[in-house]
Amino acid sequence: MxxxxxxxxxxxxxxxxxxxxxxxxxxxxxxxxxxxxxxxxxxxxxxxxxxxxxxxxxxxxxxxxxxxxxxxxxxxxxxxxxxxxxxxxxxxxxxxxxxxxxxxxxxxxxxxxxxxxxxxxxxxxxxxxxxxxxLGPDPTKVNVNAVNFHKIVTKSKRPIKTVLLDQSVLSGLGNIYVNEVLFEAKINPNTPANEISLENCGNILKESSRILKKSIEQGGTSIHSFESAAGVTGNYQNYLKVHGKSGNNCVYCGSKIQKEFVGGRGTYFCPKCQK
DNA sequence: CAGCGTGTTGAGGA
DNA sequence: TTCCTCAACACGCT
The missing domain is CATH 3.20.190.10 (MutM-like, N-terminal)
Known part of the structure; x- marks a missing residue:
């Protein structure tokens, strides 16, 4: 949840x-x-x-x-x-x-x-x-330094998506939001982390902070079993652009959103926007 | 019946 | 030693 x-x-x-x-x-x-x-x-x-x-x-x-x-x-x-x-x-x-x-x-x-x-x-x-x-820094609470973040991220050859799910690198992103962050930053989830540019690290940080904070404003995402309290649900599921959207048209280019597995986790992305 | 899932860790291999 | 992959945890839903 x-x-x-x-x-x-x-x-x-x-x-x-x-x-x-x-x-x-x-x-x-x-x-x-x-x-x-x-x-x-x-x-x-x-x-x-x-x-x-x-x-x-x-x-x-x-x-x-x-x-x-x-x-x-x-x-x-x-x-x-x-x-x-x-x-x-x-x-x-x-x-x-x-x-x-x-x-x-x-x-x-x-x-x-x-x-x-x-x-x-x-x-x-x-x-x-x-x-x-x-735990690594929480982008909703701290203004993470892009240069430091880039140094840490590029130590690994694992897919960037897997690295972003590692809570010791950055804390707070889970599978739903990491799919959304990489979509907005236009980065392919399979890109080896050591090939991510400083500029893209900055974009990842910017989108992580923006998306997580917007979801917090909306009370979180209600899919599967999430309820914050009995009968109370969040609204961010209405703002999701790729997570769980395989087959839908990309909101930016119209291509079909694809699903594959990265590091064993369901991964949704636009094959055209996220080369 | 088989596969999948919002998260994390530990075992074992390279 | 360090890095990485993957099974395991347990259960309901499609």
Whole structure:
């Protein structure tokens, strides 16, 4: 489900519902969700802590508690939702964990495919240890220097699309948006990264920032299973120009959009505009 | 029934 | 050693 704009949307939706609430209990139904610490230690630490803030760090959700920090990654289909204790927005069999809050509501985690993660880290080190420490710059938050970016990108001979999906190079692009970015920058997804010019690196950065920010304004993209909260969906799917559009006419030249696989991921592009 | 998917990691090979 | 590819994770949908 979520790429960066969807994660930002989830944080915005949850913020007014959880900030200043206190966790009074925690239950977990799918043990592999929790990376660290152990379930018993996690429970002991988390109960009675007040929630101070929620924000995204690239595609990770960071929930700041009074003493510690919760880090969650939704991977493909994870969903955090605040619900009344007795109601369930999704099939209960996909409910993996819940924080009971002090207002008779629960902050719940559902995940159909069970790829998502949750961990509790200390406030002073969470940015300096994996997974957050390994992330490259987030183009929606930082003005990435094109010369530095070009130096890093051109170290690899892998297809440029694969390199852009590597979160240690640039954080925030997922498969949907990388298809859109390369289309707007008019770069073939299979181009070896070491052949990308400085100018094109600049274009990639410019389009990444522009497209991700526009999608954030639209509340993200609602395809497959994305819902930022029960019943709330984004609109960016209405702005997609190539992702999922094989056979459609290119909006710039009219050629048929093609699909192929690059690095094992579905890749959509215009064969004429993206030589 | 087979193939596909919004993400990431670890194993194994070059 | 470094770089890279690909299977694996798990499940619903076409």
């Amino acid at each position: 979520p790429e960066l704009p969807e994660v930002v949307t989830v944080c915005k939706m949850l913020k007014p519902e959880i900030v200043n609430k206190t966790i009074i209990d925690f239950q977990i139904f799918y043990g592999k969700l929790l990376q660290r610490p152990s379930i018993s230690e996690f429970k002991k630490k988390v109960i009675n802590q007040k929630i101070l803030n929620i924000s995204n760090f690239a595609k990770y959700i960071v929930i700041e508690l009074a003493n510690d920090v919760l880090i969650s990654h939704l991977r493909m289909e994870g969903k955090w939702i605040v619900e009344d204790l007795e109601s369930f927005a999704y099939p209960e069999r996909h409910l993996e964990a819940q924080f009971i809050l002090n207002n008779n509501k629960a902050l719940r985690y559902y995940d159909t495919r069970k790829f998502g993660t949750l961990e509790l880290l200390s406030k002073n080190e969470y940015k300096n240890i994996p997974p957050l420490s390994k």
